Amino acid sequence: MDKFAMSSSPHVRASESTRRIMIDVIIALLPATVCGVYFFGIDALWIILVCVASAVGTEAVLQKLMRRKVTALDGSAALTGLLLALNLPVMAPGMLWLPFVGAAFAIAIVKQAFGGIGSNFLNPALAARALLMVSWPTAMTTWTMPVDAVSAATPLAALKYGGDALSPYLDMAVGNVGGTIGETSAIALIIGGLYLLIRRVIDWRIPGVFIATVALFTFIAGPEGLFTGDALYHMLGGGLMLGAIYMATDYSSAPMSNTGKIIFALGCGILTSVIRLWGGFPEGVSYSILLMNLVVPLLDKAFKPKLFGTSRRRAKFKGVTE
Amino acid sequence: MAAKRSFKGGVHPLKRMHHGKILSENSAISACSVPDEVILPISQHIGAPAVPIVAAGDRVDMGQKIAEAGGFVSVPIFASVSGTVKSIEACSTLSGRPCDSIIIENDHEDRLSGDIVKPVRLAELSGQQIIDIIKEAGIVGLGGAAFPTHVKLSPPPEKKIDTLIVNGAECEPYLTADHRVMLEYPEEIVRGIKAMMKALNVKKAIIGIEANKRDAIDAILKYTHNENIDVTVLRVKYPQGAEKQLIDSVIDRQVPSGKLPMDVGCVVVNAGTAYQVSLAIEQGLPLYERVVTVTGAVNQPSNLMIRLGTPLSHVISHVGGFSGDVAKVISGGPMMGVSQQDLEAPIEKGSSGVLALTHKMAKATRESDCIRCCKCIEVCPMGLLPFLIDAHSNSNDFEAADKDSVFDCMECGACSYICPANRYLVQSIRLAKAELTAQRKKEKQ
Numbered sequence: 001m002d003k004f005a006m007s008s009s010p011h012v013r014a015s016e017s018t019r020r021i022m023i024d025v026i027i028a029l030l031p032a033t034v035c036g037v038y039f040f041g042i043d044a045l046w047i048i049l050v051c052v053a054s055a056v057g058t059e060a061v062l063q064k065l066m067r068r069k070v071t072a073l074d075g076s077a078a079l080t081g082l083l084l085a086l087n088l089p090v091m092a093p094g095m096l097w098l099p100f101v102g103a104a105f106a107i108a109i110v111k112q113a114f115g116g117i118g119s120n121f122l123n124p125a126l127a128a129r130a131l132l133m134v135s136w137p138t139a140m141t142t143w144t145m146p147v148d149a150v151s152a153a154t155p156l157a158a159l160k161y162g163g164d165a166l167s168p169y170l171d172m173a174v175g176n177v178g179g180t181i182g183e184t185s186a187i188a189l190i191i192g193g194l195y196l197l198i199r200r201v202i203d204w205r206i207p208g209v210f211i212a213t214v215a216l217f218t219f220i221a222g223p224e225g226l227f228t229g230d231a232l233y234h235m236l237g238g239g240l241m242l243g244a245i246y247m248a249t250d251y252s253s254a255p256m257s258n259t260g261k262i263i264f265a266l267g268c269g270i271l272t273s274v275i276r277l278w279g280g281f282p283e284g285v286s287y288s289i290l291l292m293n294l295v296v297p298l299l300d301k302a303f304k305p306k307l308f309g310t311s312r313r314r315a316k317f318k319g320v321t322e
Numbered sequence: 323m324a325a326k327r328s329f330k331g332g333v334h335p336l337k338r339m340h341h342g343k344i345l346s347e348n349s350a351i352s353a354c355s356v357p358d359e360v361i362l363p364i365s366q367h368i369g370a371p372a373v374p375i376v377a378a379g380d381r382v383d384m385g386q387k388i389a390e391a392g393g394f395v396s397v398p399i400f401a402s403v404s405g406t407v408k409s410i411e412a413c414s415t416l417s418g419r420p421c422d423s424i425i426i427e428n429d430h431e432d433r434l435s436g437d438i439v440k441p442v443r444l445a446e447l448s449g450q451q452i453i454d455i456i457k458e459a460g461i462v463g464l465g466g467a468a469f470p471t472h473v474k475l476s477p478p479p480e481k482k483i484d485t486l487i488v489n490g491a492e493c494e495p496y497l498t499a500d501h502r503v504m505l506e507y508p509e510e511i512v513r514g515i516k517a518m519m520k521a522l523n524v525k526k527a528i529i530g531i532e533a534n535k536r537d538a539i540d541a542i543l544k545y546t547h548n549e550n551i552d553v554t555v556l557r558v559k560y561p562q563g564a565e566k567q568l569i570d571s572v573i574d575r576q577v578p579s580g581k582l583p584m585d586v587g588c589v590v591v592n593a594g595t596a597y598q599v600s601l602a603i604e605q606g607l608p609l610y611e612r613v614v615t616v617t618g619a620v621n622q623p624s625n626l627m628i629r630l631g632t633p634l635s636h637v638i639s640h641v642g643g644f645s646g647d648v649a650k651v652i653s654g655g656p657m658m659g660v661s662q663q664d665l666e667a668p669i670e671k672g673s674s675g676v677l678a679l680t681h682k683m684a685k686a687t688r689e690s691d692c693i694r695c696c697k698c699i700e701v702c703p704m705g706l707l708p709f710l711i712d713a714h715s716n717s718n719d720f721e722a723a724d725k726d727s728v729f730d731c732m733e734c735g736a737c738s739y740i741c742p743a744n745r746y747l748v749q750s751i752r753l754a755k756a757e758l759t760a761q762r763k764k765e766k767q
Contacts, residue, residue: 005650006663008749010735011677011684012335012495012656016742018693071690118694118743252694256707307727308566308704309578 018117022075024201028192029082029246035175035185040090040144044181047099048085054103055081062112076117080106083125086182086242087286088132090144098139102128122293123250126286133286143178154178155237156282159230172236182242189241202249205261206268210244211235213269221277234276243285244268253293260299267292326533328557329567331703333736335495335560335657341534342496342656345623346615351502353627354614354640358428360402360631361413362388363421366670367462368469369395374424380407383435385608387460388424397460397470401426402610402629404433416653416660416667423668426631438606444517452521452603459602460609460671465489465500465563465592466654468672471599474589475521481584486524487572488515490531490538490593491556491563494655497675499613500593502625504531504538507597510604512545514596517603519550522589527551529593530572534558560657561734565590567703579730594674614669618678619646628669635665637676649681657735687744698737698747704730708737708747715750720761723754731755 037044060072081103088099106128111120133140143154155177158164167177175185183189196202215231222228234240248254248268255264268288275284336342365371372389382388382401389399405428413423447455457472477483488511492500504511515527529546531539533555542553554572556562566577568590575586583590594613601607610630614637617623621642628637634651638644652659653667654675669676698708707726714722728751737747 003664004648004662005684005686006661007650007686008746008752009652009659009661009733010335010657010739010748011650011652011659011661011679012739013685013687013744014333014335014740014742016697016740017744018690018742021693021695021742074690076693116691118692251696256694256696256699304707305699305702305705307579307706307730308570309576309581310705 019075021201022079024196024199025079025246026075026082028195028201029086029182031188031191032086032175032182032185032242033082035188036086036181039175039184040181043093044085044090046093046096047088047090047181048082050096050099051085051088051103052078052081054100055084055107058104058107059112062108066112068116071117074117077107077111080111080124083182083246084128087125087129087180087239087247089140089142089180091139091142095139098132098136102132105131118252120252121296122290123247123253126247126290129286130290154282155233156276159233159237160276160282166233167237169232169236172233177237180239180242183239186236186241189245193241193245196245196249202245203261205258206249206254206265207244209262209265210248210269210272211240213266214240214273217270217273218277221273234273238276238283239285240272243272243289247286248289248292253296255296255299255303257300257303257305259303260296263303264292264296264299267295326555326557327530327571328559328562329570329703331701331705331736332559332561332567333701333739334558335739341558342617343498343501343534345496346617346625347498347501349498349502349622349624351506351613351625351627354629354632354637356403356428356430356432356629357632357636358430359408360426360428360629361423361633361668362399362402362426362631363413363415363423363668363670364389364399365421366399366468366630366672367397368467369393369397369473371422372396372399374410374422376407376424378407378409381405382407382426383433385438385610386435387437387608388426391457395470395473397457397462397472398608399424400460400608400610401435402631403428404431405429414664414667416662416670416673418660418663438608440604440606444513444520444603447517447520447603449521449523452517455602456521456599459598459607461595461598461602462609462671463592464594464598464612464671464674466658466672466674468670471591471595474591475518477522477584477589481587483522483524483584483587483589484526485573485588486515486519486522486527487569487583487588487590488527488529488593488596489563489565489568489590490529490535490542491568492535492593493532493558493560493562493564494657494659494675495560496617496677497615497655498617499615499625499674501535501538503594503597503613504535505541508538508541509545510600511542511593511596512549512551513604514598514600515551516549517599518589518591518596525550528554528572530554530556530562530568531593532556532558532562560736561703561732564703564732564734566732579727609671612669612671612673614673615675615677616641617675619644619648619680619683620678621645628673630670631668633666633668634662634676637669638665638678644678646680648678649686650679650684652677652679657739658733689745690743692743692745695742697740697742701736701740703734703736704732706731708751709745711754712745712747712750715754720754720757723751724758728754728758
């Protein structure tokens with residue numbers, strides 16, 4: 001008699017996989033990556049390659065050393081490397097040790113030390129960026145103006161400190177302004193975001209609420225009194241699109257329930273606006289996401305999905321017998 | 323007809339292949355050839371096993387009672403062929419657990435039992451008489467759970483029932499048996515529903531059918547004029563036919579945790595069961611054959627009327643054998659069905675389908691680490707946190723699994739289906755339930 005494979009149901013599975021999701025996010029980031037290399041030159045490409053290679057390499061070496069299954073090629077480390085690169089300013093090839101240190105830190109300390117994929121409570125790329133910011137602040141905040149390669153203020157710095165001319169909206173939309181490699185082209189980032197929404201890799205809640213909160217907050221708390229802010233400038237400037245669409249949505253450092261996601265994104269938006277308007281830095285997306293990452297365990301505890309049969313709808317039927 | 327109704331969560335397995343139903347949905351119900359020997363387990367239903375009333379060597383007729391109900395929550399078993407009782411012995415069953423079974427050698431005469439008499443017309447029957455007929459016909463829920471129908475129709479008097487819900491969702495991929503029964507026997511189904519409405523003394527019945535069975539919906543609607551029977555069109559989504567989700571979709575009531583449909587004033591029966599009820603009342607026929615979808619990697623995917631007790635091997639050869647390199651054979655559908663080690667087990671009352679999957683269709687998957695994407699939460703129709711329960715279960719923290727409502731899980735499989743890390747979520751949930759049940763048993767002693 002034939003013997004067949006025995007297994008627990010279900011016997012069919014969706015064609016999704018961890019790698020497919022990671023590749024989807026990398027695909028979504030391609031337009032922004034191309035824009036970054038186009039505007040910031042070939043040096044940007046080197047930074048991206050170093051970040052990706054050292055992230056994947058660090059993960060492989062560590063997993064080998066810890067005798068765990070090597071999953072360095074599942075796309076997740078590569079994505080962390082790419083995200084870190086997109087969060088760095090362009091710098092001379094002599095400085096390439098800095099992206100290397102950042103990527104190795106992101107994977108070794110932020111991701112693997114806490115248990116690997118799915119267990120990190122901070123976004124690895126953002127935590128690495130924060131480390132580099134406090135360790136090498138000058139290198140991390142020397143912004144090179146695209147194309148003509150002269151130092152210049154970012155749009156948000158121009159807004160905050162004055163002195164420099166504000167950037168035109170069109171330049172901010174396409175990415176022809178100062179900033180990190182991947183954050184400047186709002187249009188490219190939004191195109192990638194739409195792809196992720198269609199592929200259902202992310203849902204609208206975190207990016208939608210995050211961006212809307214920043215827009216609303218900066219519009220209300222304008223420089224010349226209430227409702228005089230330039231919301232569009234704040235939406236297009238700085239790292240909001242990159243942060244809201246690609247960083248705050250990181251699976252392992254975002255809340256699990258829909259209510260949790262909305263509160264998380266609201267917190268990110270408020271913190272970003274507060275830092276931008278009244279804080280010591282012109283930009284606050286990275287720090288606000290990191291701060292809100294720390295609140296996620298609380299949000300997960302407080303807002304669990306509603307168990308079936310406990311919603312208000314049940315009250316509709318008067319005859320329910322307890 | 324209002325907009326398509328639905329519940330929260332759920333998945334769309336095999337959507338591009340019309341949920342696998344395209345293989346068999348256009349094949350009319352045909353009779354399966356009858357084997358030389360049928361194997362009838364005495365426990366084909368939820369509840370106490372039936373008690374055999376025949377012995378080896380006895381001659382039996384088709385439709386003759388061969389085992390008596392073993393209690394209130396139990397039903398009798400009937401001979402599905404005429405012939406001689408060969409033996410009563412433990413045989414393998416679809417669930418994987420061996421069970422005492424009555425084996426009948428078929429004389430291929432199909433002599434119908436003299437016990438089968440046409441009862442009086444429905445109008446002349448009282449509610450209790452209807453329930454008695456249903457019980458004496460050995461009828462159980464034909465959707466898969468095989469819960470005795472007469473028990474469902476006898477709620478305690480303090481539970482006020484106002485609606486009978488008929489489950490025509492058939493949300494499991496590949497399965498088309500209910501679809502064909504609704505399409506080919508709509509009048510009988512409506513009459514079966516009327517009988518059960520009378521038994522329950524309710525004024526209203528609603529049939530919930532998924533929108534992909536348009537022809538069945540139209541067929542049923544032809545017979546529901548002037549009756550208090552509505553048809554609700556449901557969104558095509560798995561598990562639309564799960565009892566609690568169906569009630570939620572159809573009449574907007576949520577059965578609380580640990581409660582039953584009767585606690586929210588309804589009783590749910592399967593559409594195929596309604597058909598069987600009409601046969602019992604109008605023709606006096608007990609349940610000894612049923613419609614089963616035999617599909618997947620077989621040469622002629624079909625909907626067959628199969629005598630209970632027919633071994634799977636016979637069923638597979640009736641449809642021309644396997645096509646391709648079959649890795650798995652499943653009793654039921656691909657989401658909740660039980661995989662079979664071999665083809666020895668017989669078709670029983672709760673068999674809704676036999677599905678053969680090739681290596682490609684049943685791709686063996688390996689678990690990788692959870693990436694916390696929370697898709698399992700999104701699709702869980704019960705509002706659970708499957709990945710967390712999985713983590714508790716894997717670290718043997720079953721108490722934590724209990725706190726996270728593991729017992730509310732109905733094992734529909736939506737979470738495992740969607741998981742990109744291919745985690746065996748349902749499996750570890752089952753483990754947690756089994757461990758907790760065993761622990762509680764121990765504590766009681």
